Every structure is written in structure tokens, then in C-alpha cells.
Amino acid sequence: MLSGPKGVSFILALLIALFSSVFLSLMAGASPELLAVSFALTFAWSFIAVYVALEFLIFREINRIYVFLEKVRAKDFKLPRKKVFKASNPLQRLNAEISAYATKKQQEIDELKKLENYRREFLANVSHELKTPIFAAQGFIHTLIDGAVDDKSVRDKFLEKAARSLDGLDVLVQDLLTLSQMEAGDIKMQYEKFDLPELALEVFEQLEEKAASKKVKFRFDRNYEKPIMAYADRSRIGQVLTNLIDNAIKYGTEGGKVTVEFETDKEHVTVAVRDDGPGIEPEHLKRIFERFYRIEKSRSKDKGGTGLGLAIVKHIIEAHRSKVSVTSKPGKGTQFRFRLDRAENH
Ligand SMILES: Nc1ncnc2c1ncn2[C@@H]1O[C@H](COP(=O)(O)OP(=O)(O)O)[C@@H](O)[C@H]1O
Ligand SMILES: [Mg+2]
Structure with missing residues (x-):
């Protein structure tokens, strides 16, 4: 409770009243009654002034931010609530909220970066794997066009090799399709x-x-x-x-x-x-x-x-x-x- 606006005002007012009373008591002719009245009055006024300042200028604003953060959080993700709610000081609560939020966001960013890397690597792999059979088939067919087609034995061999490369390409594309459909959840198990x-x-x-x-x-x-x-x-x-x-x-x-x-x-x-x-x-x-x-x-x-x-x-x-x-x-x-x-x- 001492960390709320009332507690802080109480302590501050007490300190101010004590300080001014000590100061007064040093002056000649300060009677104990005067000291007591001055202590009481200083304490009361300081308490009210500090309390109003804290409550209306600082704590209320912080609470507003807190409520807003609470809304963001509710929409965004679930935090362990206990830890945050235990702290009655809004500054502590705010701090806990923000650091939990930042940690969570950092985790999300890390995860996204990992996925991005994975995607890039996958694309590079796919391109490389596709290139190989396409290049091979292309080579055989171009050689045939450039004249190899006239020699019957060479022709058959090259056609067969081109066909085998394309068969490999077919298997690869089929496998890729199966994988991507399964990842997208398009394929239900029967x-x-x-x-x-x-x-x-x-x-x-x-x-x-x-x-x-x-x-x-x-x-x-x-x-x-x-x-x-x-x-x-x-x-x-x-x-x-x-x-x-x-x-x-x-x-x-x-x-x-x-x-x-x-x-x-x-x-x-x-x-x-x-x-x-x-x-x-x-x-x-x-x-x-x-x-x-x-x-x-x-x-x-x-x-x-x-x-x-x-x-x-x-x-x-x-x-x-x-x-x-x-x-x-x-x-x-x-x-x-x-x-x-x-x-x-x-
Ligand atoms: N029974 C096995 N004995 C030894 N190595 C294997 C065996 N099965 C798979 N592998 C290894 O695991 C790798 C991945 O297998 P797989 O995903 O089926 O790819 P692929 O058969 O197209 O090479 C293979 O390239 C091979 O090196
Ligand atoms: Mg295999």
C-alpha cells in the first residue's frame, strides 16, 4: 500500500512536516504548541498537495496507459496474469507489462526470421534441383537438333537420356507438390x-x-x-x-x-x-x-x-x-x- 499514491504522499508529507518543525524549533521563542500546530498544518497541506499532484498528474495517466496496454495484450496474446497483477504499484505493473510484451514480440520476430531463412534456403534448393534435369534434357535435345539426329544410334541414346531426365523432373515435381499440399493442410488423411x-x-x-x-x-x-x-x-x-x-x-x-x-x-x-x-x-x-x-x-x-x-x-x-x-x-x-x-x- 505504501507504494500507492497515498503511501507516497504520506511519507513525503511526514518528511516535510518533520523538516519544517525541526527548523522552527531551532528559532528562539518557538513554543511546543506552535511546533505542534505547525507540524500538523504542514503535514496536512503537504499531504493534500502531494497526493493531488501524484494522483491526478501521474498515477491516473499511468493507469490509462496500463488499461490501454491491457487491451492490446488481450487482443494479442495471453500472458501469465498472476505475476503482473500482484504488483499494486502501477509503475511496476507497467514495467512488467511492457517487458512481457517486448519479450513476446521478440520471440515472434525471431520465429519469423527463422521461417524467412528457411523459405529462402528452400527456394534455393528447389531451383537447384529443378535446374539439373532441365539442363540435362535441354543439352541432349539441342545436340540432337544440331545434327546428332541423323545418326540413328546416337539419336536413340540421346532421346532416351532426355526422357530419363524429364522423368526425374516429373518425380521431383510430384514430390514437391505432395509436400506443399500436405503443409498447406490441403490433404486430409482418408x-x-x-x-x-x-x-x-x-x-x-x-x-x-x-x-x-x-x-x-x-x-x-x-x-x-x-x-x-x-x-x-x-x-x-x-x-x-x-x-x-x-x-x-x-x-x-x-x-x-x-x-x-x-x-x-x-x-x-x-x-x-x-x-x-x-x-x-x-x-x-x-x-x-x-x-x-x-x-x-x-x-x-x-x-x-x-x-x-x-x-x-x-x-x-x-x-x-x-x-x-x-x-x-x-x-x-x-x-x-x-x-x-x-x-x-x-
Ligand atoms: N536405408 C538407408 N540406408 C542408408 N542411408 C539411407 C537410408 N535411407 C535413407 N538414407 C539416406 O537418407 C537420405 C535421404 O533419403 P530420402 O529423403 O529418401 O532421399 P533420396 O532417397 O531421394 O535420396 C538419402 O539420400 C540417404 O543418404
Ligand atoms: Mg528416398
Whole structure:
């Protein structure tokens, strides 16, 4: 209470009255009655004068600012209210309000700067990734126009190379579209009940040729005779499995194995895709889910990767309110795992 206008006026008035009384008492002939009356009068007048000055000139104005700030804050964000309200001194309250507001704004600015950097980096990456196949196709076609078209064997080879570059471009643009639609929230997951081992078999079939070219064998960790029903977006989970198994073939060893396993508990089923390839060094492990992140840039590009596969996997799994994790032992292999809801509870 002493920090409010009344308290401050009281202390100031007391000091002024004391000071003037002490001063009076030094003069000859000052009777105790005179001293008492002078003390009382000085105290009363000083108190009123100081109080009016403080209340009307300063505290009221500060309170107005405070009320205004309060309105801004209510519109803008939620602050921990307790801390601010405890201080009865408006100056302290004001201070607390302003510093909380400034801190919050600074956080917002930092976040925006981070996003801006991210956006710039992403744009640079996209342009770079698009440039490569376009330049390649352009080169082949121009060489053909400049005369190579007359030689039949050269013509076929160049046309095929140009087509392959454009196919790569197509995959890249498709992946980019999927990512951006998922980020914009345009894609809703279409939940349904389906059998996971059956879906995995479909993906095995799709990637059969690719696996055969590297003599890679697909297998389940055991026989899944009974269905394992999940409640998720079937085609999106198919895409997740395709991306993971495709990576396991591409980055695994020639003649290696790709294993898929399912583990159930009461509510969930955990899916794991495992390979026995060279694995991933710990310093890369954290970053492989970032867009365009590749461990060996040139090698990965030769294998037709866009660097977006795992970013898409992460997005899809997160859209299912779950997480994808990876463990890897260099030299031994890599395992990706994610958890889905079991159909039984839906
Ligand atoms: N099973 C794996 N074994 C080793 N490295 C892998 C594996 N899966 C992914 N990676 C690494 O993670 C990177 C990112 O993968 P991904 O996003 O699918 O991109 P891409 O397949 O287009 O290269 C790959 O370039 C590769 O270096
Ligand atoms: Mg991939």
C-alpha cells in the first residue's frame, strides 16, 4: 500500500512536516504548541498537495496507459496474469507489462526470421534441383537438333537420356507438390481399416524389379497368417512403405535383405522396415528427414533420389499423429519404425 499514491504522499508529507518543525524549533521563542500546530498544518497541506499532484498528474495517466496496454495484450496474446497483477504499484505493473510484451514480440520476430531463412534456403534448393534435369534434357535435345539426329544410334541414346531426365523432373515435381499440399493442410488423411502385411506385399510387388536388379530379397520377420488391421490412410501408408523400402534397396548392399515386421500391443501396431546395408553415421541420422538432405549428394542423385522421400514419410506419419524414428548401426544396417492405431478400437 505504501507504494500507492497515498503511501507516497504520506511519507513525503511526514518528511516535510518533520523538516519544517525541526527548523522552527531551532528559532528562539518557538513554543511546543506552535511546533505542534505547525507540524500538523504542514503535514496536512503537504499531504493534500502531494497526493493531488501524484494522483491526478501521474498515477491516473499511468493507469490509462496500463488499461490501454491491457487491451492490446488481450487482443494479442495471453500472458501469465498472476505475476503482473500482484504488483499494486502501477509503475511496476507497467514495467512488467511492457517487458512481457517486448519479450513476446521478440520471440515472434525471431520465429519469423527463422521461417524467412528457411523459405529462402528452400527456394534455393528447389531451383537447384529443378535446374539439373532441365539442363540435362535441354543439352541432349539441342545436340540432337544440331545434327546428332541423323545418326540413328546416337539419336536413340540421346532421346532416351532426355526422357530419363524429364522423368526425374516429373518425380521431383510430384514430390514437391505432395509436400506443399500436405503443409498447406490441403490433404486430409482418408482413414480406413486395412491389413498391413497385405499392403506390404503390394509394395514388394511394385518394387520387385528394382530389388531384383540389386539382388535384394524382401522378407517378413515371421509368417503373418492372420491379418494385422490398422486404422490409417491406406494409400499414404503405402507411399511411406514404398519410400522406406525403396531407400532400403537403393542404399542397402547388393544381395542384401529388406525385412518388414509388425509388432502389436493393445492399441497400436508398430511397423519396422530394416535393411542390412552400410547404415548411417550418427551425425547424419538427425538430418535425413530434412528436405533435400542427402548423405552422399552425387551418389544419391545417380540413384534417382530427390531427397524428399523421408520428408514426405515424416509428414504422412505426423499427419497420423504419430512419429517416425530411425536407428542405424554403421556397417550393420538401418531400421525405420512408426506406430499406427489398430483397427480394433475404431
Ligand atoms: N536405408 C538407408 N540406408 C542408408 N542411408 C539411407 C537410408 N535411407 C535413407 N538414407 C539416406 O537418407 C537420405 C535421404 O533419403 P530420402 O529423403 O529418401 O532421399 P533420396 O532417397 O531421394 O535420396 C538419402 O539420400 C540417404 O543418404
Ligand atoms: Mg528416398
